[in-house]
Amino acid sequence: MSVLEDKRRYKIELFDEEVLREYDIRGKFEKNLTLNTAYTLGLSFGNILSNKSKYKNIAVGYDGRITSPPLHKALCAGLDDSGLNVKSIGLCPTPMLYFAIHHLKMDAGIMVTGSHNPPEYNGFKMVVNNKPFYSRDILGLQNVAKRLINKITLKKGNISNINILNDYSQRISRDIKIKKKIRVAWDPGNGSVGVVIRKILGKIRNLENFVINEEVDGNFPNHHPDPTIEKNLVQIQNLVKKNKCDLGLAFDGDGDRLGIVDNNGKVIWADRYMILLTEEISKLYKNPNIIMDVKSSKVFFDEVLKMGCKPLMYKTGHSVIKDKMKDLNSPLAGEMSGHIMYKDNFYGHDDAFYVALRFLQIISKRKEPLSEIMESYPNTFSTPETRIEVIESRKFDIVKEITDRLKKRKLDVVSIDGIRVESQYGWWGIRASNTQNALTVRAEANDKVNLKEFTENIEKELKMSGVEFRFFS
Secondary structure, eight states: OOOHHHHHOOOOOOOOOGGBOSEEEEETTTTTTTHHHHHHHHHHHHHHHHHHHHEEEEEEOOOOOTTTHHHHHHHHHHHHHOOEEEEEEEEEEEHHHHHHHTTTTTTTTEEOTTTTTTTEEEEEEETTTTTETTTTTHHHHHHHHHHHHHSOOOOEEEEOOOOOOHHHHHHHHHOOOHHHHHHEEOOTTTGGGGGGGHHHHTSSEEEEEEEEEEEESSSSSOOSSSSSSSGHHHHHHHHHHHHHHHHEEEEOOOSSSSEEOOOTTTTTTTHHHHHHHHHHHHHHHHHHHHEEETTTTHHHHHHHHTTTTTEEESSSSSSHHHHHHHHHTTEEEEEEEEEEEEEETSSBBBBHHHHHHHHHHHHHOSSHHHHHHHHHHHOOOOOEEHHHOOOGGGGHHHHHHHHHHHTTTTEEOOOOSEEEETTTEEEEEEEOOOOSSSSEEEEEEEHHHHHHHHHHHHOOOOOOOOOOOOOOO
């Protein structure tokens, strides 16, 4: 089939409003996200880019989901019809697409990815002029699509393929020095990190590697690719114990989020391993700004302050955190979900493999096992970050209702993003997810008694707003 005949399969149409999310475009394939959605995005985004930039160069990549190749093809057709110079780097993790934008000096980039969502979902992450394209930018795509439906002039662009795997692998490994032998368990989760893992590990000395779920498979046959959910880490926990590894490293479906387990197989959540990452940064910078999201442990903020850093509690969402990093010239930032961004000696975007290598470099300089390092920080009792499915149109209203009730009772409420109620014994929080029809809840306390009280507070407030939920049923 010729390119022209192939393009005739696509047509421009309005976006389903549900797919236009805060940080990306995301939906269920063939329900509210189709090949026409991808083609329309290509045309609309291309139209915006041609108005924002002197040049018309864009990098495009796609993850390992079964629906990603056809969506990528339709997207490229739309970008081509908008007159852009399209360079496709093919199947890759999202951070490799971010790298391509810098390395190839592109004006923009689009990644076809469903991230950690179920296999039937897919979506698009966008970057313009090395800045995240989100919020109002994404909502504005609908107006562009409306305009193009009424009047469109197709232009002649160009599509070419380029292989940057070696360049990417070389870049993220070039400054990493592992000081002693380390046994490492790896789990790409059948996601697109499987494309790069062997190439990168081949460039790093002093690692003895044990890899599972390396084959890219969009059905995710072994477990769901979300390292923030403990049941998805069972395989790597077992791999660590079986092979007496020093730690285990797990990735989400598109490689921008990292999960870590210690030498005993215990999960180390992001707000804990970020303390160790910050410790290194505190020796390289004077009073650096370190950002972590509102769902993070109080221990993180306390420990980072002791190091001479300036910790900032900020909104959840890697896009808004990246913007804040630039505002504050922050060398390191992260969030509970495992999105960690290094500006120190890197680009300021979330590359889970790069973070994993920095983490390995840090622990290779320590004599004690990882479990002992982490035990040196204050212990608290906490729930994991828990998602509660709710009606999409209700999620923000629920948070507002609870906020209003709490303020009437004059409680100490942090309203940076949702609700975080703090006391001398800990905190509890509720926020609306910007990527799913869900609320996320979490609590942390100095002992089990106070943790139980905090979780009961969450349950009670949710029930008053019509949401039935129990932490420990």
